[in-house]
Amino acid sequence: MNVGYVAGRGPLHRSHPFTPLTLAATFAILAFVLPAPGGAAALCALALALALFEGVGGVLKSALLTVLPFWIFLFVIHAVIRGSPVTALDVASRITAIVIVFLTVLASVQPARLVDAMVDRGLPFSVAYLFAATLQAVPRLRQRAKDILDAQRCRGLAVRGSPWRRARALVPLAMPLILGALAEVDERSLALEARGAAYVVRRTPLHPPADAGREKMLRWGMLLLAVGSIVVKIAV
Amino acid sequence: MIRFDGVSFTYTGAARPALDSISATFGPGVVHLVTGPLGAGCSTLLLAAAGLAPHITGGRLSGIVSALGNVPSSADGRRALAGRIGLLLPTPWTQLSGMASTVADEVAFGPANHGWPRTRIADAVSRAMDRVGIVHLETRQPETLSGGELQRVILAGVMAMDPEVYLLDEPALELDPAGAEALYRLLPELAREATVVVASTDVDRLLEVTGRVWLLREGRCVAHGSPDAVLGTEDAVAARCSGTTAEIARSAGLPPPFPVTVEAAIGRLRR
Numbered sequence: 121m122n123v124g125y126v127a128g129r130g131p132l133h134r135s136h137p138f139t140p141l142t143l144a145a146t147f148a149i150l151a152f153v154l155p156a157p158g159g160a161a162a163l164c165a166l167a168l169a170l171a172l173f174e175g176v177g178g179v180l181k182s183a184l185l186t187v188l189p190f191w192i193f194l195f196v197i198h199a200v201i202r203g204s205p206v207t208a209l210d211v212a213s214r215i216t217a218i219v220i221v222f223l224t225v226l227a228s229v230q231p232a233r234l235v236d237a238m239v240d241r242g243l244p245f246s247v248a249y250l251f252a253a254t255l256q257a258v259p260r261l262r263q264r265a266k267d268i269l270d271a272q273r274c275r276g277l278a279v280r281g282s283p284w285r286r287a288r289a290l291v292p293l294a295m296p297l298i299l300g301a302l303a304e305v306d307e308r309s310l311a312l313e314a315r316g317a318a319y320v321v322r323r324t325p326l327h328p329p330a331d332a333g334r335e336k337m338l339r340w341g342m343l344l345l346a347v348g349s350i351v352v353k354i355a356v
Numbered sequence: 357m358i359r360f361d362g363v364s365f366t367y368t369g370a371a372r373p374a375l376d377s378i379s380a381t382f383g384p385g386v387v388h389l390v391t392g393p394l395g396a397g398c399s400t401l402l403l404a405a406a407g408l409a410p411h412i413t414g415g416r417l418s419g420i421v422s423a424l425g426n427v428p429s430s431a432d433g434r435r436a437l438a439g440r441i442g443l444l445l446p447t448p449w450t451q452l453s454g455m456a457s458t459v460a461d462e463v464a465f466g467p468a469n470h471g472w473p474r475t476r477i478a479d480a481v482s483r484a485m486d487r488v489g490i491v492h493l494e495t496r497q498p499e500t501l502s503g504g505e506l507q508r509v510i511l512a513g514v515m516a517m518d519p520e521v522y523l524l525d526e527p528a529l530e531l532d533p534a535g536a537e538a539l540y541r542l543l544p545e546l547a548r549e550a551t552v553v554v555a556s557t558d559v560d561r562l563l564e565v566t567g568r569v570w571l572l573r574e575g576r577c578v579a580h581g582s583p584d585a586v587l588g589t590e591d592a593v594a595a596r597c598s599g600t601t602a603e604i605a606r607s608a609g610l611p612p613p614f615p616v617t618v619e620a621a622i623g624r625l626r627r
Binding site: 230231232235245249252253256304306307308309310311312313314315316317318319320321322323324325326327 | 413442445447450454455456457461464467470513517
């Protein structure tokens with residue numbers, strides 16, 4: 121499962137970090153504003169093409185695993201119980217489009233570049249750090265969970281077999297994961313404080329990303345599209 | 357200069373204080389080694405000196421800690437000391453900023469936080485990497501480094517800030533013997549201009565570079581002075597705080613004070 125930044129040289133990787141973020145926000149708005157299921161299905165196709173073109177096709181598996189429970193839930197609620205499979209398809213395709221595009225953006229924006237971009241625009245470092253740290257939290261926790269799983273299996277923990285056995289195996293995985301993450305928070309706080317992160321007046325962006333005029337225009341265009349689509353939706 | 361005046365510190369929920377009535381002065385010129393059995397309070401002493409205990413750790417502090425003329429336990433003191441005290445913790449992977457895609461950027465994290473101009477940051481980073489011997493790692497991703505490499509990267513990050521006080525907690529924990537010795541050889545050089553306090557149980561190697569030893573036990577400072585005077589005593593050797601040479605000398609039947617370095621032991625045996 122692939123969640124988080126993946127090195128690459130696609131257009132989103134090379135662009136100013138605000139551009140992919142604006143793209144994700146625009147996609148999220150359009151997914152709910154465009155008429156479904158046609159509009160959302162078209163956005164799904166577009167998001168899929170974007171992920172492949174960007175060279176981060178690995179996120180599609182993660183997207184599938186993320187949306188699958190939603191699809192099942194929506195199918196049961198809307199198609200089976202309420203007898204409206206179109207509604208299930210409608211909501212599910214909106215969610216799928218949003219998930220694909222967000223995971224694509226997550227895989228394309230390097231947290232360090234995002235921090236530099238935000239600090240360069242005058243945002244407080246604490247806000248930028250919090251934003252970037254949140255983006256990194258999922259891959260970090262996944263890696264830690266994998267390490268704990270490996271360690272527990274070496275110590276004889278059975279993680280395969282019946283659903284009951286798998287459920288029981290969660291306890292010796294979850295406890296070290298949670299306690300370890302909490303302990304790490306303390307140590308990270310000590311280290312960050314010692315390196316001056318708590319008293320930043322104006323951090324120096326080490327590599328402020330270039331922001332070409334056409335990218336700014338593109339972002340304004342996307343924002344106008346998003347706002348315009350909301351206005352049209354309300355008016356019609 | 358770091359000064360402790362009757363300092364006690366108790367972690368929240370702890371039955372006994374981690375530091376108990378500590379009075380000590382650490383200044384530049386020599387490398388200070390703070391040592392003792394596990395749980396003696398050596399790491400806590402460094403955290404209190406950096407103003408992080410109780411600020412981050414929680415707990416209760418009494419007595420006066422002053423660092424470079426400021427009180428690090430106060431918010432104003434910590435602000436005044438930001439960047440002037442460099443702290444190295446024993447686990448390097450929890451000290452990564454998470455904001456750097458290369459080693460050079462990781463080393464630059466502290467200086468960038470202080471808003472230095474980019475040219476000054478670049479100079480400080482290349483000088484620190486050169487001194488610690490990690491220039492060849494410059495473009496590597498920090499997450500792909502070994503523990504020992506990472507430890508040196510974090511030390512370079514501390515050195516790049518050019519602090520007036522170095523507080524180093526088990527700085528060679530992840531290093532191989534050669535790497536540890538190379539790092540320790542740097543310490544007297546740093547101590548010429550800055551206060552260097554090392555908390556460690558790696559006494560055998562550190563005695564080569566240490567000028568003053570502070571022996572802690574159960575949070576109390578039980579002895580301080582030159583390495584021979586502090587670690588050559590029957591008490592220190594019996595508590596296994598003195599390193600291998602003194603233990604061998606004691607086992608060989610030499611009378612106290614026991615020699616604590618190989619050279620001193622050879623001298624005594626020749627006599």
